[in-house]
Amino acid sequence: MSLVIADNLEKTYQIGEISVNAIRGVNFTIEPASFVSFVGPSGSGKSTLLNMIGCLDPPSKGSLQVAGKDIADMDRKQAARFRGENIGFIFQDFNLIPVLTVFENVEYPLLMVQNWPAQERKKRVNNLLEAVGMGDQGDKYPSQISGGQKQRVAVARALVTNAKLVLADEPTANLDGETANRIISLMKKMRDEFDTTFIFSTHDPKVMKSAEIVFTLEDGKLSKKQNDNGGTHV
Amino acid sequence: MYNVIKIAARNLRRYQRRTILTSALITLGVVSVLLFIAITGSFKNMMIGQTTDSMLGHLQVHRKGYLASIDNLPLNRNLNRSQVEKVKEILGSMDAVESFSMRIKLGAMFSNYVETTNIRLNSVIPEDEIKTVPLLSDRIIEGKKQDVLLQKGEILIPELISKGMKVKVGDSIVLVANNKDGSVNGKTFTVSGVLEGISGPGGRDGVIHLDDARELLRIMDVEISEIAIRLKNMDDLDQVFSSLSAELASITNKEGNPVYEVHTWEKLSPFYNIAQMIDLMVVSIKIMLVAIVLVSIMNVMIMAVYERINEIGTISAIGTLPGKIMALFVTEGFLLGVLGTTAGTVISLISIAGINAAKLTFEFGRQSNLVLAPTIGAGDVITIVLIVIGIAVAASLQPAFMAAKMDPIAALRHV
Numbered sequence: 001m002s003l004v005i006a007d008n009l010e011k012t013y014q015i016g017e018i019s020v021n022a023i024r025g026v027n028f029t030i031e032p033a034s035f036v037s038f039v040g041p042s043g044s045g046k047s048t049l050l051n052m053i054g055c056l057d058p059p060s061k062g063s064l065q066v067a068g069k070d071i072a073d074m075d076r077k078q079a080a081r082f083r084g085e086n087i088g089f090i091f092q093d094f095n096l097i098p099v100l101t102v103f104e105n106v107e108y109p110l111l112m113v114q115n116w117p118a119q120e121r122k123k124r125v126n127n128l129l130e131a132v133g134m135g136d137q138g139d140k141y142p143s144q145i146s147g148g149q150k151q152r153v154a155v156a157r158a159l160v161t162n163a164k165l166v167l168a169d170e171p172t173a174n175l176d177g178e179t180a181n182r183i184i185s186l187m188k189k190m191r192d193e194f195d196t197t198f199i200f201s202t203h204d205p206k207v208m209k210s211a212e213i214v215f216t217l218e219d220g221k222l223s224k225k226q227n228d229n230g231g232t233h234v
Numbered sequence: 235m236y237n238v239i240k241i242a243a244r245n246l247r248r249y250q251r252r253t254i255l256t257s258a259l260i261t262l263g264v265v266s267v268l269l270f271i272a273i274t275g276s277f278k279n280m281m282i283g284q285t286t287d288s289m290l291g292h293l294q295v296h297r298k299g300y301l302a303s304i305d306n307l308p309l310n311r312n313l314n315r316s317q318v319e320k321v322k323e324i325l326g327s328m329d330a331v332e333s334f335s336m337r338i339k340l341g342a343m344f345s346n347y348v349e350t351t352n353i354r355l356n357s358v359i360p361e362d363e364i365k366t367v368p369l370l371s372d373r374i375i376e377g378k379k380q381d382v383l384l385q386k387g388e389i390l391i392p393e394l395i396s397k398g399m400k401v402k403v404g405d406s407i408v409l410v411a412n413n414k415d416g417s418v419n420g421k422t423f424t425v426s427g428v429l430e431g432i433s434g435p436g437g438r439d440g441v442i443h444l445d446d447a448r449e450l451l452r453i454m455d456v457e458i459s460e461i462a463i464r465l466k467n468m469d470d471l472d473q474v475f476s477s478l479s480a481e482l483a484s485i486t487n488k489e490g491n492p493v494y495e496v497h498t499w500e501k502l503s504p505f506y507n508i509a510q511m512i513d514l515m516v517v518s519i520k521i522m523l524v525a526i527v528l529v530s531i532m533n534v535m536i537m538a539v540y541e542r543i544n545e546i547g548t549i550s551a552i553g554t555l556p557g558k559i560m561a562l563f564v565t566e567g568f569l570l571g572v573l574g575t576t577a578g579t580v581i582s583l584i585s586i587a588g589i590n591a592a593k594l595t596f597e598f599g600r601q602s603n604l605v606l607a608p609t610i611g612a613g614d615v616i617t618i619v620l621i622v623i624g625i626a627v628a629a630s631l632q633p634a635f636m637a638a639k640m641d642p643i644a645a646l647r648h649v
Contacts, residue, residue, distance in 0.1 A: 056551060056642050077555060084553020091646065095548040099248030111237045112562075113553040157552070 003067060003165060003197050004030040004053055010061035011048050011220075022048040024220035025062065030213075032164070033195040035188055037202055037211030044217040046201035047169055053199065054087055054167045055079040067164050084113035088158025090168035090187075090200070094150040096142040096157075103129065103138035106156045114161055128156040131193065132186060148179035152186060159190055166190075168200035172207050184210045238558060242565035246573075249538070253570065256534045260574025260622060261581065263526040267618055268582035270519050272608035273589075274512045280604065281505050284432060288369035290499045291335065291462030292471055293478065295321050298495045300459065301502075307341045307354065307459075309414035315456035317493055324481050325463065330474045332464045333365035338447045339459040342411035344391075344440075346399050353395060353409070354439045357447030360384055366464040370429075370441075377403040377427030383441070388426035390441040396428040403427060409442070413451040421450045471498055520621065527574075527625045531567050535633035539563065546637050547645025560638035567630025571623040578622075579615060586610060 011023040022045045030036050038046045051057040052064055055071045056079070064071050067086045074082060089095075096105045106125045110116040116124065129135045132152040142150055151171060158166045168187070172180030184207055187198050200211070208214055216223045246253045286292050300311040313321070318336065325331050337356050344353040360383035364371060371379050374390065384390055389409070391401060401407060403425050410420040423442065431438045447453070465474055475498050482494040500506040539546070546559060586608050594606040 051643055054551070077557075080550065080553050080555050082553075083551065084555075087553075089548075089551050091548070093544075095544065095646070097545050097548065099245060104244070108241075108549070109552050112241060112549065112558060113555075115237065161553075 001068065002029040002065075003032045003034075004028070004199075005065040006053075006062065007064075008062035009049075009052070009059050009064055011045070011052060011057070012060040021220055023052070023059075026217075026220075026222040028215060028222060030197060030199065032197055033191060034197050035191050035210075035212045036197070036199045036215065037208055037213070038199070038215045038217055039202055039208050040217035041203060045220045046217055049217065050167050050169050050199065050201055053165075054089065055083050084109065084161065086164050088161065088163035088166040088196075090151065090154045090158050090166060090171045092170040092173045094142070094147070094154050094174075096150055096153055098142050100141075101138060102134060102140050102142070102145065102153050105142070105153055106160050109157060109161045124160060125156075128160050129153075131159075131190065132156045146179075147175050148182060151175060151179075151183050155183070155186055155190060159194060159196060162194070163196060165197045165199065168198065170202060171200055172202065172204055177206065180204065180207060181210075235561070238561045238565050239569075242562055242569055245562075245566055246569055252534060252538070253573070256530055256570050257574040257577060259530045260527055260571065260626070261578040263523040264575055264578025264618060264622060265582050265585065267519050267523045268579065268610055268615065269585055269608070271516055271614050271618075272582070272586050272610040273606065274516060275610065275614075276606060276608040278509050278512050279609075280607070282499070282509060284369065285503045285505050286367075286464075286468070286499045288367050288373055288432065290502050291366050292465045292468060292499055293463040293475060294497050294499075294502060295461040295463070295478075295482065296459070296495050296497070298492050301495060301497060304339075307339050309340065309451065309457075309459075312338065312457040312459050313461075313494075318456055318458050318461070320485060321461055321482070321494070324478065325461075328474065328478070330465050330467065330470045332466045333362060334461055334463045335359065335362040335366035336444065336458045337363075337460045337462060338444060338451070338453070338457065339439075340411055340447060340451060342409040342450070344395060344399075345408045345410065346401050346405065347408070349399050351395060351399065353392075355389075355409070355442055355447070356439050357442045357444045358383075359444050363441075363462075366462050373430040373432065374427040375430045377425070380426070384426050384443060386443045386445055387423060388443070389423040390427045390429050391425055392429050392438045392440055393431045394438055395440070396425075401425055409450060411450050413453070417452065419450055419452055421446065520618070523618070524621060524625050527571070527622050528629045531570060531626045531629035532633065534570070535563060535567050535630045536636075538566065539633045539637045542637075543640065543645045543648040546640050547642045547648065550640065550642035551646060556638040560634040563634035563637050564627060564630045567626045567634070568623065571626025574626075575619045575622045579619060582610070 006026055006028050008025045008027060009023055010025055013020045013022055038049055040046050048057065052059050053066060055066065055074060059072050069082060071079065097108065100108065103125055106128055107121055110121045110124065126135065129138055132155050134149060134152050134156065137145060137149065172183055175183060188210065190196060191198050202208055297311050297313045300308065303311065325334050335358055337358050340355050340357065342353055342355055344351050364383050371383060375393065389407065395401060405425045406422055407425060408420050408422050410418060412418055465471060475496060479496045482496055483492050485493050487493050550559060589606060589608050595603045596606055597604065
């Protein structure tokens with residue numbers, strides 16, 4: 001069964017008296033353990049679409065099912081609970097909590113969202129930090145590590161709760177080319193290791209190429225292209 | 235909840251400067267209030283003690299209407315034998331009563347054979363008086379302190395007359411007084427001591443023996459102006475006042491009017507108004523503390539929410555429930571309150587112990603070398619602690635609610 005199913009999905013924003021159609025009746029499906037990219041110019045609706053898939057913003061029309069749940073009717077609390085159980089996030093600005101150490105940042109969702117016992121929590125966080133190559137940086141604060149390292153920590157935080165789906169909005173926008181490639185490789189490796197679906201938005205052509213499926217958004221409309229680098233996952 | 239407390243405590247520890255500044259402000263407020271309560275309370279209790287234990291007693295019984303004309307020291311409004319006996323009987327049956335003292339209050343002319351002045355006098359049975367107002371003997375600043383306060387034929391004179399008329403202990407003086415029929419009589423007394431003047435009614439009166447007053451006023455039978463009463467425990471004041479008033483109110487004269495009037499020291503001493511003003515000031519200071527805590531915590535928590543909008547967006551996006559976000563900020567406010575209050579209470583208690591150890595003295599009216607002995611009850615400390623922590627939590631609610639209600643997308647976009 002598909003992990004994400006969008007059927008005639010629309011999102012309209014009201015700005016003063018003007019209605020802005022950010023997403024105009026798009027249809028798509030995303031299968032489990034796929035590596036998907038939404039691309040398009042600024043303002044094309046990439047972030048809006050990711051926000052809807054991430055249950056941060058409800059659709060205006062149409063239906064959107066994520067992990068078997070129709071997210072259109074969820075209230076704030078249900079959406080938060082659903083995100084905590086199923087979705088991980090990676091942000092363009094990393095969004096690590098500055099007063100928490102690397103370890104504590106990764107631990108946060110287990111502590112505040114999923115209430116894991118201390119011992120299991122510690123083991124899981126250490127495993128994830130090892131997996132993203134930050135095992136020896138746990139005691140450092142975000143201000144003490146580089147941008148690439150911050151994004152590695154963000155990847156670990158997104159995966160720590162065993163999320164089915166990780167959404168990454170422009171995850172490489174604030175990184176240099178080499179670091180960006182490493183992060184994308186890491187995300188792919190994590191997908192392979194944990195079978196987690198990664199959906200990310202980008203307008204970086206190099207990053208685009210690494211996706212197995214690329215959805216192009218233009219003026220709120222969607223077209224799909226399958227890359228030849230990972231067709232087995234489509 | 236434990237995890238919320240853990241994260242909140244960690245946030246406070248990491249936002250160190252903000253935590254220290256806010257806690258310091260709360261600490262300052264708590265210290266100010268507790269010290270103010272302790273010091274004013276000490277002053278108040280000392281003055282109440284002075285008033286009740288060296289002059290008034292805790293309660294007084296008079297014949298109805300006596301107090302209204304007490305400035306004239308009327309002799310025609312004394313209690314007669316049967317009326318006195320009735321009061322004695324009632325007081326004797328009350329367990330809460332420690333002792334009582336019968337007094338005749340009178341005005342007289344005081345002469346040292348060279349000069350003459352007027353004097354207000356309390357005539358007492360020394361044994362009863364010393365039991366009822368035990369600090370009276372401490373006010374004897376010149377002359378030998380005797381076990382029985384004074385003997386018949388002796389007088390304790392107020393300091394003002396002693397200085398003004400250069401009368402010393404051992405001097406002979408004459409008191410001349412009118413009795414209630416207008417007859418004048420005089421009697422010679424020996425000055426046995428000089429009484430320190432203190433603020434309040436009766437604070438500058440002389441003291442003679444009751445039998446001498448009866449002789450001077452040619453009172454043949456029992457006549458008493460006032461009965462001062464000392465209780466075993468001053469906390470029983472209201473209860474004893476009520477029951478004594480009720481019992482005495484049932485005794486009426488031929489016209490059916492009450493014979494007696496009962497007053498607590500509060501009605502008799504102007505210091506009660508000062509005590510009330512002190513209580514009012516304590517309330518004002520408490521309100522100021524509440525305002526300090528409310529404004530500082532609210533300000534800090536609002537700033538914390540605005541500073542951490544992006545963080546709120548992040549934790550909301552990763553699935554933290556709105557209720558938990560709210561609990562997190564409320565807990566931070568609560569912990570700030572606890573931290574500030576704990577530090578404030580500890581500093582206050584140490585300061586109170588320090589002031590007591592230093593034995594600081596002060597002057598009040600004509601009294602000097604009064605030792606400042608601040609004390610604070612557990613009840614006051616608990617009240618202040620609960621108020622401050624309660625206000626800290628209340629002040630955090632609005633910012634916490636704001637954080638919990640924040641739209642995660644807008645919060646994540648915030649720069």
